Every structure is written in C-alpha cells, then in structure tokens.
Amino acid sequence: MYSVIVVADDLTGAMDTSQGFAARGYEAAVVADPEADKGAVEEEGAVLGINTDTRYDDEGDAARSVSEAVEATPARTVYKKIDSTLRGNFAAEVDAALDAAGSELALVAPAFPSIGRTTEDGVHYVDGTPVSETEYGDDEKGPASSSIPELFASVDRPVETVSHAAVVSGDDGIAAAVERYDRPPVVVCDAVEDDHLADIAAAADGLDALYVGSGGLAAHVPVRGSEPDFESSRRFSEGGALGVVGSVSATTLAQLERVPEEAVVPVDGTDLVVGEEPDAAVERAVRRLREGRPAVLTAATDESTIERTHAAGREAGLASAAVRERVASGLASAAADVLDEEPPSGLLLTGGDIAVAVIRELGATTIRLTGEEVEAGIPLGTFADGRAAEVPLVTKAGGFGSEETIVNCLAVFSEDDA
Structure with a gap:
C-alpha cells in the first residue's frame, strides 16, 4: 500500500x-x-x-x-x-x-x-x-x-x-x-x-x-504511514542539455523568445504532419550537444508556425487531435534519435503530450523525483528505466513559469553540486 x-x-x-x-x-x-x-x-x-x-x-x-x-x-x-x-x-x-x-x-x-x-x-x-x-x-x-x-x-x-x-x-x-x-x-x-x-x-x-x-x-496534505527521509543524490553529466517543446501556449512561446536564437532548433510541423523525418534538425541538435551547448527542438516558434501546421493538417483531412498526435510523435522520434547519437546532460520536456510521447519513445515507464525544483511547479527528476535511465529530467506544463523559465531549466543541467 x-x-x-x-x-x-x-x-x-x-x-x-x-x-x-x-x-x-x-x-x-x-x-x-x-x-x-x-x-x-x-x-x-x-x-x-x-x-x-x-x-x-x-x-x-x-x-x-x-x-x-x-x-x-x-x-x-x-x-x-x-x-x-x-x-x-x-x-x-x-x-x-x-x-x-x-x-x-x-x-x-x-x-x-x-x-x-x-x-x-x-x-x-x-x-x-x-x-x-x-x-x-x-x-x-x-x-x-x-x-x-x-x-x-x-x-x-x-x-x-x-x-x-x-x-x-x-x-x-x-x-x-x-x-x-x-x-x-x-x-x-x-x-x-x-x-x-x-x-x-x-x-x-x-x-x-x-x-x-x-x-x-x-504541499500541505498530510502523509500517513511514511516518514520524510528521502535525500536526493542527483548528478549531471558533461555536455549540452536537450529541450523538447511541444506546448503552444502563449506562456511557452514567450519563454522560447528568451532562448538564444542559435539554441532553438526548429522542426517543420507541416513535415511532421505528413510523416517526413526531420533529419536536418536532428543533425543540428546532435552537433550542438557534442559541442557542450544546449539545443531546443520545437515545431512551434510562434503563432504563424502553429497555424501553418494546423492548415497542413486540415488539408490532409486531420482533426486537431490527430495533428497534435503527429507533431508529438514526430518530435519524440527526433528527440530519441538525438539521445541515441549524443546523450544530453539533461532533458527538458514542455507540454504533457510531448512529455509522454518522448518518454514512450525512450521505452521508459517511471520517473523518480529528486525533491528539487527549478521554479514553483517545475520539478527535477531522473528516468528510472528505458534508454535514458538515470538521465536527469525536468517537465514543465505549458502555462507554467516566468519568461526566463526555459532558459533556467536548461541552465540547471550544467550545475553539479553533488
């Protein structure tokens, strides 16, 4: 129990x-x-x-x-x-x-x-x-x-x-x-x-x-039958951090604007809708990680890219849910390809759909929380299993955080105070 x-x-x-x-x-x-x-x-x-x-x-x-x-x-x-x-x-x-x-x-x-x-x-x-x-x-x-x-x-x-x-x-x-x-x-x-x-x-x-x-x-609900005796032992490896941004909320778009332009790796959402592989984006992200620099994969850099993706979905006769699923699946596949080539120091996933899609693609089931957080409501964990076992992970709801949150999440993976 x-x-x-x-x-x-x-x-x-x-x-x-x-x-x-x-x-x-x-x-x-x-x-x-x-x-x-x-x-x-x-x-x-x-x-x-x-x-x-x-x-x-x-x-x-x-x-x-x-x-x-x-x-x-x-x-x-x-x-x-x-x-x-x-x-x-x-x-x-x-x-x-x-x-x-x-x-x-x-x-x-x-x-x-x-x-x-x-x-x-x-x-x-x-x-x-x-x-x-x-x-x-x-x-x-x-x-x-x-x-x-x-x-x-x-x-x-x-x-x-x-x-x-x-x-x-x-x-x-x-x-x-x-x-x-x-x-x-x-x-x-x-x-x-x-x-x-x-x-x-x-x-x-x-x-x-x-x-x-x-x-x-x-944060205030009593816990019956257990004692608070857990201590985090997380460590970050060398290398760049990988972000995968699937949320299209206004909050997340504002946060992406604060990420240095060279760190943002756009993935064409219209290509994902029709099933094309984003090979060029994968190669660029791998190259940045090998140089010890962060990379952020996203199919939504602004409102116009979001609308183009949905227009491509409508042209293909897809409902909005199917468009979301194809974009999430395509981003997840790209993220897994990057991890296979160059394991990152940590992984940031923004948006619930993309988080599940990436974790599923990596063959993981469970995340262990460290008890630490980047900001309120943005926890730090590690993969318990799968191809990314022991890799640190931050998940962020699309509407959470300040304008600097994505930058802060990427930065936390370069810190090792263990």
Missing part, C-alpha cells in the same frame, strides 16, 4: 503535484506512460503519481480510467490532481475518483497562488482574470465557466463553496458541509494565498477526504 497516490490527467500534472510531497522529503515516483509495463514501479512506498493521460479523452472513458487507477492502487490517501486552469474532464474524473476511493467528501482546491491561480467565492482566476476568459477557455477541453460549482453541475452530488474565513473558523466549514448531506459532497474551497491551502489541509485533518487540487494543495 502507498501512503499517497496522485492520479493526474497528464504527465506534467502528475509530476508537479507529486513534487509537493517530494519537496518535503517523501520518496516519490511517477508512472509516466499509462500503457506501459509497470516493471520499474515499486509495489508500495510513500508517494506514487499516476498519469492516466485522459485530459482529451471522451468523458466516459476518462472516468473509467480514473476509477481503474484508484481501484488498482491501494493507498491511505488519494489525491485527484486537476488542472490549475480547469481543463479536461475534471468534474467527471473527480466524481469517479470519489466513488472509487469511497471517501466522505471531495475537498476541491485547485488554487496555486504562487503561479497566479486563485479561487475566490468559488470563481477561479489565472493572474486575476476569470479562467474561462483566458486562452485556456479556448482549449477544446477548456472550462465553459470560471465558477467551479457551475462546472460540477453535471455531477449528481451536493456542491458547496467554503470561504477561507469559514475554513479557518470551523463554524460552517468543511466538516459542517459533510454533516449536511447523506451523500459525499463536493466541497469547493477558496484560496488566494499559499497559506490558505495549508489552512484547508489542516481543516480536513481527521476527515476521510479525497483531496482534489493542482500542485499547490499537495
């Missing part, structure tokens, strides 16, 4: 949320590829992150995958990771996880104030803007509303919003909400500061809660 399992709908989410436990000294591993053999995964331990890879799945399929993950992995505490911008099938997945875990409530707090995600009066914000009014609302699985209770309308459960004042007072807070209903309720908690998440976790102590949140709440 695990002390905690983190069930996430994409890999970067499984990583940054499991980091909330690893940073406190608990040994944590993440199953990256839900389709792979789990031979590298211990049968018990402190924290196990599980990537169901269901963000863009049909709602019913996503719910079944979550149920199966929870039921197949005994744990004292279940943490259902949801996207901090409320994308995906999160209401259906929370409902499924609550049934599978048999908990007495779903404690929902998706806020991550340190990276600009806050919740107030049940409304969720990104950098002060209601989330449905941001670029994330335009995602094909984006939130139709910024009101979290409204997004749970499709779930046949009582839903309550609890203010931070009520959480702290306890008079009409989390425990009181549980007592009012015969069926396990969904309790949505406000949080506009990181300390508010600590108060929420403390207020739920003693309750059998399904914790539901992004990476912020995970």
Whole structure:
C-alpha cells in the first residue's frame, strides 16, 4: 500500500503535484506512460503519481480510467490532481475518483497562488482574470465557466463553496458541509494565498477526504504511514542539455523568445504532419550537444508556425487531435534519435503530450523525483528505466513559469553540486 497516490490527467500534472510531497522529503515516483509495463514501479512506498493521460479523452472513458487507477492502487490517501486552469474532464474524473476511493467528501482546491491561480467565492482566476476568459477557455477541453460549482453541475452530488474565513473558523466549514448531506459532497474551497491551502489541509485533518487540487494543495496534505527521509543524490553529466517543446501556449512561446536564437532548433510541423523525418534538425541538435551547448527542438516558434501546421493538417483531412498526435510523435522520434547519437546532460520536456510521447519513445515507464525544483511547479527528476535511465529530467506544463523559465531549466543541467 502507498501512503499517497496522485492520479493526474497528464504527465506534467502528475509530476508537479507529486513534487509537493517530494519537496518535503517523501520518496516519490511517477508512472509516466499509462500503457506501459509497470516493471520499474515499486509495489508500495510513500508517494506514487499516476498519469492516466485522459485530459482529451471522451468523458466516459476518462472516468473509467480514473476509477481503474484508484481501484488498482491501494493507498491511505488519494489525491485527484486537476488542472490549475480547469481543463479536461475534471468534474467527471473527480466524481469517479470519489466513488472509487469511497471517501466522505471531495475537498476541491485547485488554487496555486504562487503561479497566479486563485479561487475566490468559488470563481477561479489565472493572474486575476476569470479562467474561462483566458486562452485556456479556448482549449477544446477548456472550462465553459470560471465558477467551479457551475462546472460540477453535471455531477449528481451536493456542491458547496467554503470561504477561507469559514475554513479557518470551523463554524460552517468543511466538516459542517459533510454533516449536511447523506451523500459525499463536493466541497469547493477558496484560496488566494499559499497559506490558505495549508489552512484547508489542516481543516480536513481527521476527515476521510479525497483531496482534489493542482500542485499547490499537495504541499500541505498530510502523509500517513511514511516518514520524510528521502535525500536526493542527483548528478549531471558533461555536455549540452536537450529541450523538447511541444506546448503552444502563449506562456511557452514567450519563454522560447528568451532562448538564444542559435539554441532553438526548429522542426517543420507541416513535415511532421505528413510523416517526413526531420533529419536536418536532428543533425543540428546532435552537433550542438557534442559541442557542450544546449539545443531546443520545437515545431512551434510562434503563432504563424502553429497555424501553418494546423492548415497542413486540415488539408490532409486531420482533426486537431490527430495533428497534435503527429507533431508529438514526430518530435519524440527526433528527440530519441538525438539521445541515441549524443546523450544530453539533461532533458527538458514542455507540454504533457510531448512529455509522454518522448518518454514512450525512450521505452521508459517511471520517473523518480529528486525533491528539487527549478521554479514553483517545475520539478527535477531522473528516468528510472528505458534508454535514458538515470538521465536527469525536468517537465514543465505549458502555462507554467516566468519568461526566463526555459532558459533556467536548461541552465540547471550544467550545475553539479553533488
């Protein structure tokens, strides 16, 4: 039995949320590829992150995958990771996880104030803007509303919003909400500061809660049955770092602009759509790594390249999901070719789809977290198995980080303080 399992709908989410436990000294591993053999995964331990890879799945399929993950992995505490911008099938997945875990409530707090995600009066914000009014609302699985209770309308459960004042007072807070209903309720908690998440976790102590949140709440959830005794022993080899950027978010594009132009290795997305191999890009990336310099493979350097790729997909009769899959697969194949020629000092993967595609291409299943992070929500790990075993790895969600984040991630692989 695990002390905690983190069930996430994409890999970067499984990583940054499991980091909330690893940073406190608990040994944590993440199953990256839900389709792979789990031979590298211990049968018990402190924290196990599980990537169901269901963000863009049909709602019913996503719910079944979550149920199966929870039921197949005994744990004292279940943490259902949801996207901090409320994308995906999160209401259906929370409902499924609550049934599978048999908990007495779903404690929902998706806020991550340190990276600009806050919740107030049940409304969720990104950098002060209601989330449905941001670029994330335009995602094909984006939130139709910024009101979290409204997004749970499709779930046949009582839903309550609890203010931070009520959480702290306890008079009409989390425990009181549980007592009012015969069926396990969904309790949505406000949080506009990181300390508010600590108060929420403390207020739920003693309750059998399904914790539901992004990476912020995970830093405060108690771990029962394990002691924080893990110490990192990571080392970086000589050579250049390799980045693979699959996200097309505005945040990631702004971060790419800060990368020195010579380090960016563009891959033609239209070629990937039609199945052409990016041999020239692979050769250029290998050459830079051999010179001890970083290389960043990407098929999306700006909005115009993104639109050209999608136009090529439409011309080929492909849906947007198929275009994403072909680009991710092509970038992953290119990254694997580079690693086979010249192992990097470390690997940066940006975007959940590309992260899974690369890890799958490398024959890996599991990532072990070191407990360290480059910035909030951007953890450092190492491959546990596959062709890149022991290679350091950083995963970053597309919308996370400052404008210098990609540069900082590449730079961390050149440091060796062991």
